[in-house]
Amino acid sequence: MRVTREKAAENRERIVLAASRLFRDKGFDGVGVDAIMDAVGLTHGGFYRHFGSKEALAEEAVAQGLAAGAERLAGLSALDRFVAGYLSPAHRDDRSGGCVVAALGGDIARQGPGVRHSLTGYVRGQLDRIAGRITGRGEKARREQAIATLAGLVGALMLARAVDDPELSDEILEAGRNVFGREQVSDDEGQRSEPLSRLGEGQG
Known part of the structure; x- marks a missing residue:
């Protein structure tokens, strides 16, 4: 049965979204084309009607995840x-739906120029x-x-995410919220004032 142009575009988007989640969850090398296509209910052979390679899909999947984060x-x-x-427990526990950089930062450094270029643009924007x-x-x-x-x-x-002690993991998140969750202001002479707010206080 012939696939309409609209359906093909929809399938491509579904593949990108599934790949974005699977890459974040398992890493670039931890998931293959078969698993990605299975996740969206499509055949392996259909993959190459949309993408020339897994690397090409990785570029789009990373770009999609970064755009959502931005x-x-x-x-x-x-x-x-x-x-x-x-720095909430919910985000920590949702690797596949969370920050691309935290999930794939080490892997991205070993990827091709397209993936790294997307990350560079994201970092500058953030x-x-x-x-x-x-x-x-x-x-x-x-x-x-x-x-x-x-x-x-x-x-x-x-x-x-990396430590295997739940209490230590929570402690790391809380410390991060306390340190980075504050707006620092200074007067014209460069003297730092007290924090205006504490990020994450009362959360998690």
């Missing part, structure tokens, strides 16, 4: 809400968004704090 932060007016959600939510400091200081915050969030989530 959209979540863009929709929040306060950095504390983002940090609270990012740094700009985070810096824009930091108030009362100079541009260079906001940029440095944004870099430290993004790196700290990703690292804390990866560590919380």
Whole structure:
């Protein structure tokens, strides 16, 4: 039976979404084309009508996951809400539906230029968004704090997922929320004030 153009586009989107989740859950090398196609109820042979290779699919799957993550932060007016959600037990436990960078950061460094280029664009965009939510400091200081915050969030989530002690994992998340979940402001002379808010307080 001939597949309509609309149905083909729908199938392609489903493949990308399934691959994005499976890659985050099992890693690029931990899932094959068969498993991805099985997840959407399509045949292995149909894969190559949409993608030239698994690597080509990985580029689109990573880009899709990163775009979804960027959209979540863009929709929040306060950095504390983002940090609270990012370093929550729910996000820690949802590897397949969570942050692409925390799930695949090490793997992405070993992927081709397309995947790494998508990550680079995402990191630049997130740094700009985070810096824009930091108030009362100079541009260079906001940029440095944004870099430290993004790196700290990703690292804390990866560590919380990696340890096999649930109490330690929760402790890592809480510490990350306390450290990164605050808006720091400074006066014109560069003196840092008290935190305006604590991200994640009372959550998780």
